[in-house]
Amino acid sequence: xxxxxxxxxxxxxxxxxxxxxxxxxxxxxxxxxxxxxxxxxxxxxxxxxxxxxxxxxxxxxxxxxxxxxxxxxxxxxxxxxxxxxxxxxxxxxxxxxxxxxxxxxxxxxxxxxxxxxxxxxxxxxxxxxxxxxxxxxxxxxxxxxxxxxxxxxxxxxxxxxxxxxxxxxxxxxxxxxxxxxxxxxxxxxxxxxxxxxxxxxxxxxxxxxxxxxxxxxxxxxxxxxxxxxxxxxxxxxxxxxxxxxxxxxxxx
Amino acid sequence: xxxxxxxxxxxxxxxxxxxxxxxxxxxxxxxxxxxxxxxxxxxxxxxxxxxxxxxxxxxxxxxxxxxxxxxxxxxxxxxxxxxxxxxxxxxxxxxxxxxxxxxxxxxxxxxxxxxxxxxxxxxxxxxxxxxxxxxxxxxxxxxxxxxxxxxxxxxxxxxxxxxxxxxxxxxxxxxxxxxxxxxxxxxxxxxxxxxxxxxxxxxxxxxxxxxxxxxxxxxxxxxxxxxxxxxxxxxxxxxxxxxxxxxxxxxxxxxxxxxxxxxxxxxxxxxxxxxxxxxxxxxxxxxxxxxxxxxxxxxxxxxxxxxxxxxxxxxxxxxxxxxxxxxxxxxxxxxx
Numbered sequence: 001x002x003x004x005x006x007x008x009x010x011x012x013x014x015x016x017x018x019x020x021x022x023x024x025x026x027x028x029x030x031x032x033x034x035x036x037x038x039x040x041x042x043x044x045x046x047x048x049x050x051x052x053x054x055x056x057x058x059x060x061x062x063x064x065x066x067x068x069x070x071x072x073x074x075x076x077x078x079x080x081x082x083x084x085x086x087x088x089x090x091x092x093x094x095x096x097x098x099x100x101x102x103x104x105x106x107x108x109x110x111x112x113x114x115x116x117x118x119x120x121x122x123x124x125x126x127x128x129x130x131x132x133x134x135x136x137x138x139x140x141x142x143x144x145x146x147x148x149x150x151x152x153x154x155x156x157x158x159x160x161x162x163x164x165x166x167x168x169x170x171x172x173x174x175x176x177x178x179x180x181x182x183x184x185x186x187x188x189x190x191x192x193x194x195x196x197x198x199x200x201x202x203x204x205x206x207x208x209x210x211x212x213x214x215x216x217x218x219x220x221x222x223x224x225x226x227x228x229x230x231x232x233x234x235x236x237x238x239x240x241x242x243x244x245x246x247x248x249x250x251x252x
Numbered sequence: 253x254x255x256x257x258x259x260x261x262x263x264x265x266x267x268x269x270x271x272x273x274x275x276x277x278x279x280x281x282x283x284x285x286x287x288x289x290x291x292x293x294x295x296x297x298x299x300x301x302x303x304x305x306x307x308x309x310x311x312x313x314x315x316x317x318x319x320x321x322x323x324x325x326x327x328x329x330x331x332x333x334x335x336x337x338x339x340x341x342x343x344x345x346x347x348x349x350x351x352x353x354x355x356x357x358x359x360x361x362x363x364x365x366x367x368x369x370x371x372x373x374x375x376x377x378x379x380x381x382x383x384x385x386x387x388x389x390x391x392x393x394x395x396x397x398x399x400x401x402x403x404x405x406x407x408x409x410x411x412x413x414x415x416x417x418x419x420x421x422x423x424x425x426x427x428x429x430x431x432x433x434x435x436x437x438x439x440x441x442x443x444x445x446x447x448x449x450x451x452x453x454x455x456x457x458x459x460x461x462x463x464x465x466x467x468x469x470x471x472x473x474x475x476x477x478x479x480x481x482x483x484x485x486x487x488x489x490x491x492x493x494x495x496x497x498x499x500x501x502x503x504x505x506x507x508x509x510x511x512x513x514x515x516x517x518x519x520x521x522x523x524x525x526x527x528x529x530x531x532x533x534x535x536x537x538x539x540x541x542x543x544x545x546x547x548x549x550x551x552x553x554x555x556x557x558x559x560x561x562x563x564x565x566x567x568x569x570x571x572x573x574x575x576x577x578x579x580x581x582x583x584x585x586x587x588x
Contacts, residue, residue, distance in 0.1 A: 027340030052328030054455030078361025
């Protein structure tokens with residue numbers, strides 16, 4: 001049983017503190033490298049040389065830059081507008097159908113590397129959340145603010161979950177290349193990014209099933225939440241203010 | 253390692269060295285464009301940031317031949333520190349881009365229709381097909397693809413084809429595509445370099461034997477013979493560590509070097525590809541459950557004016573925990 005040496009872990013402490021204090025991640029990571037080097041007594045020049053060597057040997061991580069010109073020119077000619085029009089064209093929808101449809105499209109497009117095609121700012125706020133809330137309003141009339149918030153939060157969650165579990169299938173995504181670089185750096189040869197991407201598929205499918213299942217039950221939850229809010233309101237015996245309908249107009 | 257790369261470079265057309273040069277030229281083109289952007293609020297420092305980054309790609313290999321490995325690594329190491337300082341002092345920012353107005357883009361979108369999706373979809377399809385079919389094609393003595401980096405070579409070819417197709421569809425030239433990509437690169441900003449920095453940190457951890465320290469720590473609590481508990485520890489560890497750091501990329505090198513590599517790969521002969529893929533996804537389960545991942549969890553709550561700024565996280569927790577459990581059993585089932 002050797003004595004436990006915790007000095008090499010000092011860099012991890014720097015990362016935790018640095019991220020918690022919201023310093024720039026590049027600065028945090030570099031500082032963590034410096035602190036780790038000092039803690040275990042690596043000569044300063046050797047440490048900088050190690051920085052350079054590892055940075056240079058992981059250059060394949062920048063290969064996503066090759067894709068950007070294609071995406072950029074397509075965006076210049078209306079790729080996002082086309083995607084929006086496509087989603088907006090979905091008819092006869094309930095809240096959970098809209099969210100499910102978006103989830104499937106978002107996860108599949110992320111798997112194809114189209115990560116920036118949608119997002120919280122580009123699509124969730126201007127498009128998805130209003131559509132999902134609008135569908136519920138069509139069905140139930142004016143919605144209490146709590147219900148709107150709940151639907152909005154679900155819309156945001158759909159985007160996150162779909163893109164997270166879709167993107168690792170795409171081989172040029174940073175995470176896959178980072179794993180590839182890590183394995184190569186540690187002397188494990190013969191694995192292509194494609195293999196790692198393929199092994200992301202089972203979890204991606206599981207995410208699809210789990211979340212679509214939850215969305216399928218979401219309609220019932222909306223109904224229950226509306227009933228709860230109405231009961232609460234009648235207990236308070238106050239007339240509902242006009243702000244609800246005003247907010248609805250705005251969000252539609 | 254680098255000797256091997258150089259010899260490979262001579263026997264394939266799309267060699268990794270040429271791909272790095274291509275990336276370098278793209279970055280340098282963006283540097284020139286940034287310098288031409290007179291209204292850019294942080295023109296010089298942003299240009300310097302990308303120049304230092306691009307120079308590693310353009311001059312890296314030549315520099316090794318010219319001044320040797322150690323000197324090359326030394327100047328790159330210094331570059332890295334300056335890059336981190338520039339980003340840390342908030343001296344890298346967006347510039348100005350002449351994008352057409354929303355209406356013009358909508359008109360274009362209607363004109364081109366779903367054809368606009370074609371080049372984007374071509375990239376992954378061509379990449380996969382080329383990786384499978386073309387990887388061993390030889391022209392005389394030359395391999396078409398770098399045998400050490402088949403996927404990346406295929407990706408480069410796919411991007412070139414996609415660029416030509418989008419040129420044909422939109423009539424916008426490849427040069428225009430390059431200028432337009434400055435908008436995307438700038439919006440990604442310093443985050444574009446984060447994966448490479450984290451790989452670097454992982455490398456430093458290896459030199460400093462950080463993995464060994466975690467390994468020692470782990471053996472205090474769990475028997476190295478217990479496969480299932482090791483898998484649980486790796487997956488849950490990835491999720492918890494990601495929750496603390498707000499970033500699965502940062503958690504990955506540490507947890508994988510500390511647990512997956514020594515105990516699961518070396519100790520029990522686990523298959524590395526599914527192990528790391530599922531391990532990273534376990535980290536993503538953590539990302540869904542932490543306010544530290546502000547861009548994904550807190551910013552949307554603000555964008556949507558939610559009363560409870562943790563509501564997005566609360567909605568995500570059931571899916572995240574279910575997937576973490578699935579990941580644990582999936583990993584246990586497939587890696588051994």
